[in-house]
Amino acid sequence: MRRLPLIVLALVLAAAGAGGRPVLLVLGDSLSAGYGLAPGQGWVDLLGRRLAERGYPHRVVNASVSGETSGGGLERLPALLARHRPAVVVVELGGNDGLRGLGLERTRANLAAVVRRARAAGARVLLVGMRLPPNYGPLYTRRFAALYREIARDEGVPLVPFLLEGVALAPGMMQADGIHPTAAAQPRLLDNVWPHLEPLLR
Structure with a gap:
């Protein structure tokens, strides 16, 4: 019976993660x-x-995960929350939904559910916005960009307006596929995220 407190302590330390550091x-x-x-x-x-x-x-x-959709992220989220118990969750999803022309209401519902579940688990949440190329049509692209603003407003979470700001149309910043940023663009992506993320770390 005297071993029980040691076992409990070991479980607590394991749940706390590496050195008890907060997880982002x-x-x-x-x-x-x-x-x-x-x-x-x-x-x-x-x-x-x-x-x-x-x-x-x-x-x-x-x-x-490359190719991930908002629905896939929502499915994976509960296990990630249980395993890591994050203090902060950055949600960068939805781009593949748009590229595949999926229904915007489903994307909106999935992203809102991700935000709510992460907050219910005690995490602060940052939503990262995305935009689509103009060849998807003006109506769809406008509505797609707007859904991030609407979710951030409705759920009361901060928003990175557009992850690829200053990158998407800049020479040398995109890979040959026109979708993925180059290594040279990565510091700019971080700078786009950082001002909205840093307040959540305090």
Whole structure:
């Protein structure tokens, strides 16, 4: 019976994660997974380094998957929340929904559910906005961009207006596919996210 307190202590320490450091979870798609980049070049990797350099204790967990949709992220979220118990969740999803022409109401519902579940688990949430190329038609592209603003407003969470601001149309900043940013663009992506993320770390 005397071993029971030690077992309980071990379970508590395990649940606290590495050294009890708060976890910053990035739930995204290929833009956050570092598609087409060498290991360590993506903006999420750069984020981990910036946090360390500026004295933040957070440990970054990159749960981004290339090709992920808002629905896929929603399905994966409960296990990620249970495993990592994040203090902050960055939601960078929806781009693949738009590229596939999926229904906007379904995308909106999925993203709103991700935000709500993460907040219900005690995390602060940052929503990252995306836009579509003009060839998807003006109505669809306008409504797609607007859904991020609407979710952020309705759920009361901060928003990065457009992850690829200053990158999408800049020479040398996009890979040959025209969808994924180059290694040279990654610091700009981090700078687009940082002003909206930093207040959540305090």
